[in-house]
Amino acid sequence: MQNERPAxxxxxxxxxxxxxxxxxxxxxxFALFVLGVLAAILLTLAWSAWPAFEHFGWxxxxxxEWNPVTLKFGALSPMVGTLVTSLIAMLFGIPxxxxxxxxxxxxxxxxxxxxxGTAIELLAAIPSIIYGMWGLFVFAPYFTDHIQxxxxxxxxxxxxxxxxxxxxxxxxxxxxxxxxxxxxxxxxIAAIMRDxxxxxxxxxxxxxxxxxxxxxxxxxxxxxxxxxVGVIGxxxxxxxxxxxxxxxxxxxxxxxxxxxxSLFMPGNTISSTLANEFTEADGKLYTSSLIALGFLLFVITxxxxxxxxxxxxxxxxxxxxxxx
Amino acid sequence: xxxxxxxxxxxxxxxxxxxAATLFGLFFMGWLMWTLIAEGAVHLDWRVFTENTPxxxxxxxxxxxxxxxxxxxxxxxxxxxxxxxxxxxTYLCEFGRRSWVTPVVRFINDVLLSAPSxxxxxxxxxxxxxxxxxxSGWAGAMALALIVIPVVVRxxxxxxxxxxxxxxxxxxxxxxxxxxxxxxxxxxSAMSGLVTGIVLATAQIVGETAPLLFTSLGxxxxxxxxxxxxxxxxxVIFNFAMSPYERWQHLAxxxxxLITLSVLVMNIAARVVLRPRNTD
Numbered sequence: 351m352q353n354e355r356p357a358x359x360x361x362x363x364x365x366x367x368x369x370x371x372x373x374x375x376x377x378x379x380f381a382l383f384v385l386g387v388l389a390a391i392l393l394t395l396a397w398s399a400w401p402a403f404e405h406f407g408w409x410x411x412x413x414x415e416w417n418p419v420t421l422k423f424g425a426l427s428p429m430v431g432t433l434v435t436s437l438i439a440m441l442f443g444i445p446x447x448x449x450x451x452x453x454x455x456x457x458x459x460x461x462x463x464x465x466x467g468t469a470i471e472l473l474a475a476i477p478s479i480i481y482g483m484w485g486l487f488v489f490a491p492y493f494t495d496h497i498q499x500x501x502x503x504x505x506x507x508x509x510x511x512x513x514x515x516x517x518x519x520x521x522x523x524x525x526x527x528x529x530x531x532x533x534x535x536x537x538x539i540a541a542i543m544r545d546x547x548x549x550x551x552x553x554x555x556x557x558x559x560x561x562x563x564x565x566x567x568x569x570x571x572x573x574x575x576x577x578x579v580g581v582i583g584x585x586x587x588x589x590x591x592x593x594x595x596x597x598x599x600x601x602x603x604x605x606x607x608x609x610x611x612s613l614f615m616p617g618n619t620i621s622s623t624l625a626n627e628f629t630e631a632d633g634k635l636y637t638s639s640l641i642a643l644g645f646l647l648f649v650i651t652x653x654x655x656x657x658x659x660x661x662x663x664x665x666x667x668x669x670x671x672x673x674x
Numbered sequence: 675x676x677x678x679x680x681x682x683x684x685x686x687x688x689x690x691x692x693x694a695a696t697l698f699g700l701f702f703m704g705w706l707m708w709t710l711i712a713e714g715a716v717h718l719d720w721r722v723f724t725e726n727t728p729x730x731x732x733x734x735x736x737x738x739x740x741x742x743x744x745x746x747x748x749x750x751x752x753x754x755x756x757x758x759x760x761x762x763x764t765y766l767c768e769f770g771r772r773s774w775v776t777p778v779v780r781f782i783n784d785v786l787l788s789a790p791s792x793x794x795x796x797x798x799x800x801x802x803x804x805x806x807x808x809x810s811g812w813a814g815a816m817a818l819a820l821i822v823i824p825v826v827v828r829x830x831x832x833x834x835x836x837x838x839x840x841x842x843x844x845x846x847x848x849x850x851x852x853x854x855x856x857x858x859x860x861x862x863s864a865m866s867g868l869v870t871g872i873v874l875a876t877a878q879i880v881g882e883t884a885p886l887l888f889t890s891l892g893x894x895x896x897x898x899x900x901x902x903x904x905x906x907x908x909x910v911i912f913n914f915a916m917s918p919y920e921r922w923q924h925l926a927x928x929x930x931x932l933i934t935l936s937v938l939v940m941n942i943a944a945r946v947v948l949r950p951r952n953t954d
Contacts (some may be wrong), residue, residue: 373853377765380758381779384827387820388782391789391797398800449695457692468945470699475941476706477881479908480930483915488709533702540699564685587788594790596884597912621792621884628796628888644796648789655785663781 391648399642401634410642416607418631423639425620425646427607431524432619432647435599436592438528443535443592444585450536451543452569467544474537482601485530490521490602493529498614517614522604525613530598535588542584546577546665583661590655594647596621620647707934714931717924722932726896727910733921737929739896743811743905744880744933747890750815750900751879755822756872762823763830768856780831787824794820795885803889811897811904814890818879825878829871833864870944877940881933883908907933 403410406423413424454467498519506515517523550573558568574581604616605626618626620643631637675683721736728735762779770776798817803809837860845855861868886892892909893902907929914922914929 367851369854370852373856374765374769377761377769378775380761381765381770381775383758384762384779384783384786384823387823388786390801391793394797394800395793446695446698449692450699452692453696457689466696466700468942469703470696472938472941473699473703473706475877475937476934477883477908477937479881479883479911480706480710480934483911483926483930484706484709486915487713488705533699536699564681566685566688567681569688590788594788594792596790596792597908601915621790624792624796625884625887628799629891641796641800644793648793651788651790651793652785655788656781659781659784 388652392645392652395641395645395648399638399645402638402642405635406639410639414607414609418627418636421633421635423635425639425643427609428618428620428623428643429646430609431603431617432593432621432650434524434613434617435528435531435603435619436589438525438613439531439535439592440585440589442529442532443539443588446532447536447539447543447584447588448581450540451547454540454544455547456565456569456573467541470537470540472537473533474541478534478595478597479601481530481534481598485526485598485602486522489530490523490526493526494519494521498525502614513611514613517610517612520604520614520616522602522616523614524603524610524617527599527603527617527619528613530602531592531595534595534598535592538591539584539588542587542662543577543581546580546584547573549580549665550576577665579661580665583658583665586654586658586661590651590658593651593654594621596625600625620644710927710931710934713927714929717928718931722925722928727894727905727914727925728921729894730917730919730922732919735921735925737907737910737925737932739893740905740907740910740929741932743890743893743897744907746898746900747811747814747818747886747904747906748876748880750811751818751822752872752876754815755819755875756826758819759823759826759871759875760830760868763827764834764856766827766831767834768852768860779827783824783827786820787828789824790884791817791821791882792884792887795887795889798885799888808901809889809891809903811890811900811902814886814904814906815900817885817889818882821879821882821885822872822875825875826871829874830864830868833867833871834860836867837863866947870947873940873944873947877937877944880940881908881937883912887912 402423406413410423410425411429412426413422414426414430415422415424416427417423450470454463454470458466498517501515502517506512508515554572554576555568558572563571599619600622603618603622605618605622606616607618607623608615610617624640624644628637628640631640721734722738723736723741724738725734725736726739727737762783766776766779770779795817798813798820802813802816806813841859841863842855845859846852850858886906886909890906890909891903892913893905895905897904911926911929911933914926917923917926
């Protein structure tokens with residue numbers, strides 16, 4: 351605490367120093383408050399989830415049974431649902447975000463960069479529940495009528511992965527949820543990719559062009575290798591978002607506690623289960639099991655987000671303190 | 675096909691895919707907005723602003739209580755969250771530059787920035803609702819404040835960082851105490867950035883639903899008492915959208931349009947005010 355003054359400022363031995371002290375300690379208090387929030391969330395959730403963990407033990411993680419009547423709870427179905435929807439979101443989201451970031455940083459003329467960038471970023475500002483409504487009433491029916499039959503006819507006949515693309519045309523499904531998640535995470539991933547692409551030194555690109563590289567070769571062999579740590583960080587950040595998204599998923603996933611091989615069947619995720627059942631849960635064990643789900647989700651996202659931030663910070667450090 | 679043609683082909687193909695990806699993103703932005711306007715605008719009349727949420731099956735009614743509730747929750751969420759975030763951000767940039775606390779807080783704050791909002795709701799339920807014995811507007815506002823804090827910490831930290839040290843040094847050299855330097859010089863120079871951070875945080879919580887589900891819960895009636903369950907637009911949308919009643923569905927679309935428009939207006943305003951550089 352002895353070095354709180356910025357470099358170059360001489361000690362201020364004025365009678366007013368108590369004001370400085372007070373102000374400084376107040377700001378420090380709230381800085382530590384931020385740390386306290388994370389600790390409080392983890393401890394509170396762990397404490398309230400403990401009855402469920404104690405009662406079910408490791409069985410909680412591997413059982414897919416979820417029955418409030420017999421008080422048997424297992425987290426497998428929502429955990430699988432969370433991972434599968436996020437995986438679908440990443441499968442669509444990563445290449446599209448990459449394309450958008452490339453277009454904005456390398457291809458678009460200057461007058462187009464800002465408007466396109468802003469429009470894509472505004473996608474991130476639209477509330478989750480709006481995606482949910484649109485997904486349920488507009489996207490899902492269209493998808494079921496026009497795209498799902500196409501996928502069943504083509505991908506559904508393939509060996510091994512075929513059964514994943516067969517299923518009834520219900521509209522609300524794990525696949526719809528994953529796809530809508532993809533659209534929701536695209537602006538986040540694209541914005542970070544754009545930011546990290548912009549730190550590539552101009553001379554590096556120019557020398558590659560001077561050697562006769564095409565634009566794509568410059569992007570693929572110079573820009574991407576140079577920024578790969580930051581790109582992975584951005585992807586992890588998008589994954590963190592997808593894992594925790596609630597309302598959009600709750601609307602379109604169907605909220606069924608079943609495990610199906612087919613992606614076109616209803617399912618659930620941790621957050622959709624919480625949104626649907628938390629206020630209706632009666633009894634300590636039911637509530638505790640739901641909080642245990644929340645605890646698992648929080649731990650998973652904190653790990654993913656920490657990893658993302660570490661990677662982005664590593665890139666920042668090598669690039670002289672630019673914040674991604 | 676020789677090597678040169680192939681390279682050119684790959685180049686053009688991938689550039690085409692990049693354009694297609696951008697169009698894909700813009701297409702969905704357009705599709706969402708079009709849906710909202712087409713479904714919401716026709717049901718947006720004066721009753722939406724003057725009447726309370728109707729019972730099942732009725733043909734009238736509006737969103738007046740939900741709009742008021744959302745305003746109250748948002749205002750209190752920002753009032754709780756913004757000062758905490760600003761003071762914490764001030765420490766990071768002004769006082770803790772060489773302290774071990776700063777990198778740790780920055781890191782944890784960045785993690786909180788993207789933490790799932792529904793988990794924050796569960797936390798506030800356990801920490802506040804259970805102890806108070808009932809769902810309340812205060813609990814909802816606290817959950818929203820937890821979303822505001824990390825956003826404001828980050829923008830404050832970034833924006834104060836743009837103020838040159840020579841300005842601080844000049845003020846200190848004239849004999850101003852440090853706190854006055856921070857408040858009168860640093861805050862003032864960074865004002866537009868600080869406001870931007872708060873506006874962005876506000877935009878983010880206006881449409882938040884998940885953390886309100888089990889903190890503020892929602893209320894069918896006109897309510898200004900923050901100690902009671904508080905109605906909110908997103909909660910009404912959630913309950914009404916999937917209902918079988920036509921008027922409820924119409925109100926859900928009208929509410930969705932209202933929320934999205936206000937969020938977009940706030941975001942665009944923040945971007946126009948924000949000149950220095952983009953933050954998250």
